[in-house]
Amino acid sequence: MDWIGGASALITADFMGEEAPEFRVERVTLESKDGLRNAIDIGDKTYVIGRSDDNPKSSITIRVLDKLTQTWVVPTALGVPPTPTNSRSEILVNNDKILIIEKGVPLNDSIWFLEVGTPFVKQQSKIKGTEVVAWSKGVIGEGQKPVVISGPSGVGKGTLIAKLMKEYPSKFGFSVSHTTRAPREKEIDGVHYHFTERSKIEEEISEGKFLEFAHVHGNVYGTSIEAVESVTDEGKRCILDIDVQGARSVRASSLEAIFIFVCPPSFEELEKRLRARGTETEEQIQKRLRNARAELDQSNSPGLFDHLLVNDDLETCYENLKKLLSLDDDHEDSNDSFIKDGKATACYSILSKTNSEILLQSETNEAEKGTTNLLSLDLSSVSGGAPGRTRGLKISSVN
Numbered sequence: 001m002d003w004i005g006g007a008s009a010l011i012t013a014d015f016m017g018e019e020a021p022e023f024r025v026e027r028v029t030l031e032s033k034d035g036l037r038n039a040i041d042i043g044d045k046t047y048v049i050g051r052s053d054d055n056p057k058s059s060i061t062i063r064v065l066d067k068l069t070q071t072w073v074v075p076t077a078l079g080v081p082p083t084p085t086n087s088r089s090e091i092l093v094n095n096d097k098i099l100i101i102e103k104g105v106p107l108n109d110s111i112w113f114l115e116v117g118t119p120f121v122k123q124q125s126k127i128k129g130t131e132v133v134a135w136s137k138g139v140i141g142e143g144q145k146p147v148v149i150s151g152p153s154g155v156g157k158g159t160l161i162a163k164l165m166k167e168y169p170s171k172f173g174f175s176v177s178h179t180t181r182a183p184r185e186k187e188i189d190g191v192h193y194h195f196t197e198r199s200k201i202e203e204e205i206s207e208g209k210f211l212e213f214a215h216v217h218g219n220v221y222g223t224s225i226e227a228v229e230s231v232t233d234e235g236k237r238c239i240l241d242i243d244v245q246g247a248r249s250v251r252a253s254s255l256e257a258i259f260i261f262v263c264p265p266s267f268e269e270l271e272k273r274l275r276a277r278g279t280e281t282e283e284q285i286q287k288r289l290r291n292a293r294a295e296l297d298q299s300n301s302p303g304l305f306d307h308l309l310v311n312d313d314l315e316t317c318y319e320n321l322k323k324l325l326s327l328d329d330d331h332e333d334s335n336d337s338f339i340k341d342g343k344a345t346a347c348y349s350i351l352s353k354t355n356s357e358i359l360l361q362s363e364t365n366e367a368e369k370g371t372t373n374l375l376s377l378d379l380s381s382v383s384g385g386a387p388g389r390t391r392g393l394k395i396s397s398v399n
């Protein structure tokens, strides 16, 4: 490695070489030929965040020095990392994650967390038997809670969701699941489902890319974290069409959602709809009907579903669904102006930290753009985190 700049700490050797560097301060900045590497000490470990020298366009690299054994490890990094910029600043929060502010990108894209010791990271580390870190993008404000819709095959979930998306294309977005089942005649890959191989989805599940997955009617179905988060990133409310096992997993996850179960008016009517749809073989219909009984039984599980909707007359059911959703719609987000303004490129660096408030100082003259030079980032009510986004960041101007 070829360092051209001095660092504020003692750096004694090539960090992947035999002789280990010696860091004497909590935070150091190491300047290499083509950008910055930053190091943060957490307990007995030093995390070095940088970019590959050989390929500046490559993604961010992370190395961990175990100070007790003086060995370097490249951890398994889960989740989607930020696009590397030439400059960033970072600080340790809660002793289990590093807040990273990337510079030269829109404010909405600049706040990231590298989780190094959160319960999720510890659990993944145990499963994988390796050092694990996980990326989670920070989101200003809460966004609207995703909506999980479950119910037996043929009850009309897809029909209701399609109506909602048609009436409110800019308000709702569909979480496109992955499945190993074969596409039906009119289904489009990437629109209705991501149709995939069993080995591929199993590999991606083991890499921590899925919020939930389940074996349903003999196939694997799963919701990738990106499927949900890409909808929310667009400012839309995400709709998930998943089975009861999936709903249970989401309930147990860090994603806060509203859970709706759609019931048929009768079992006979369900069978009639399933047959009339004409998309399954008789054997598949029988399997779906058997599973429907179990799903209907589970719809009453305490604490699982927030609302039950009976889909008898389609229009009535759709109106009831809209009523349920609008009930949750009328919250005002006090961060709204920042969420909108956050599309402009920003260059903030971390100035100081007190409890859960972090001060961000602009490196360009934001005042000229009508925004402010000093921002307060409040982390006191964040929720979520890896494997999804970290929500609930509050930003305000400091006058």
Ligand SMILES: Nc1nc2c(ncn2[C@@H]2O[C@H](COP(=O)(O)OP(=O)(O)O)[C@@H](O)[C@H]2O)c(=O)[nH]1
Pocket: 150, 151, 152, 153, 154, 158, 177, 178, 181, 212, 213, 214, 216, 217, 221, 222, 223, 241, 242, 243, 244, 245, 246, 247
């Ligand atoms: N757990 C889980 N279930 C899913 C997912 N995507 C779809 N499902 C459920 O899988 C079941 C079968 O879906 P599909 O094959 O499209 O048949 P349909 O419900 O009869 O239209 C339904 O209960 C869906 O809600 C997913 O990502 N995760």
Ligand SMILES: Nc1ncnc2c1ncn2[C@@H]1O[C@H](COP(=O)(O)OP(=O)(O)O)[C@@H](O)[C@H]1O
Pocket: 151, 152, 153, 154, 155, 156, 157, 158, 159, 160, 273, 274, 276, 277, 311, 312, 313, 314, 315, 317
């Ligand atoms: N309220 C309803 N009354 C009569 N038929 C319905 C109603 N809702 C949906 N259907 C029909 O039932 C079939 C199954 O609906 P679908 O939306 O595919 O169910 P799901 O997605 O829950 O498996 C479709 O042919 C659809 O047109």
